[in-house]
Amino acid sequence: MNWITRERPKIDRIACPWLIKRFIDPDAQIFYVPFDQVRAKALELDATPFDIPDTEFTHYEDRCTFDFFLEKYEIEDPALKDMATIIRGADTDNHSLASQSAGLWAISAGLAYNITDDQELLEKGMLIYDSLYSWAKHLQNQKHTQSPSEKLLLAVFNTYLDKQKSEEIKTPKWAHELKDIIQDQIDTNLSLSLKEIAEGLQIHPSYVSREFSKYFSNLSFGEYIRKLRIEKAVDLLSNDNHTLSEIAYLTGFSDQSHFNRIFKAHTGQNPSKFRKSLHKK
Numbered sequence: 001m002n003w004i005t006r007e008r009p010k011i012d013r014i015a016c017p018w019l020i021k022r023f024i025d026p027d028a029q030i031f032y033v034p035f036d037q038v039r040a041k042a043l044e045l046d047a048t049p050f051d052i053p054d055t056e057f058t059h060y061e062d063r064c065t066f067d068f069f070l071e072k073y074e075i076e077d078p079a080l081k082d083m084a085t086i087i088r089g090a091d092t093d094n095h096s097l098a099s100q101s102a103g104l105w106a107i108s109a110g111l112a113y114n115i116t117d118d119q120e121l122l123e124k125g126m127l128i129y130d131s132l133y134s135w136a137k138h139l140q141n142q143k144h145t146q147s148p149s150e151k152l153l154l155a156v157f158n159t160y161l162d163k164q165k166s167e168e169i170k171t172p173k174w175a176h177e178l179k180d181i182i183q184d185q186i187d188t189n190l191s192l193s194l195k196e197i198a199e200g201l202q203i204h205p206s207y208v209s210r211e212f213s214k215y216f217s218n219l220s221f222g223e224y225i226r227k228l229r230i231e232k233a234v235d236l237l238s239n240d241n242h243t244l245s246e247i248a249y250l251t252g253f254s255d256q257s258h259f260n261r262i263f264k265a266h267t268g269q270n271p272s273k274f275r276k277s278l279h280k281k
Contacts, residue, residue, distance in 0.1 A: 003031070004048070
């Protein structure tokens, strides 16, 4: 089978191909293309799209695409189910789901930063998920620390963390839905209006505006949107398929000058210099 998704993968778009090739179809071909070409290329290559909006194999409720593959193909391997929680936490920035989620995100983001060829990125990512599967299946009860004093300190620290987690504010359903809507609109370059989104969720806009920062990294709606747009711009700058003016348009900025100013404020470099620094790596 052929499978296709958008370019510059990090978590789900590496984990799902790993799952396909290791447990569903060892001979599967995985294609990465620009977001706006996925549907046309899917028809051309007779490929099934995944991890893009409005397709069967994508996020649903509070789950990610990896979860859907497990349910779709009725895979009951306990190690894969443990991995699914870690992957979901990393892919949705909900690192409280599993202690390993933050580490998986950090490694995946660093890997994508260092490697600009998506097929090479997949090849290296396969090793990461092979290792994570071995840990989940055979090594979960093995501890790195050995001395009694280390174990005592860790026990005290973990008790403190458990208490902190129990006191955390539970993220409401509307915040999960809002995050998915924002990400979809960022991916498809649609205009974003907090008022329209809030009304679509049947919640008063002023309430969403007031509560927004609690569930979005202490950022306001505008700050969070700019953060996502800059992250998307960084992905697009890693290859030469788009000019800077095209990237400005694809990331929702009014013009290239506005894009340059905001990008430099966030990264300390203008987009042109940032792209050159990527090519030097």
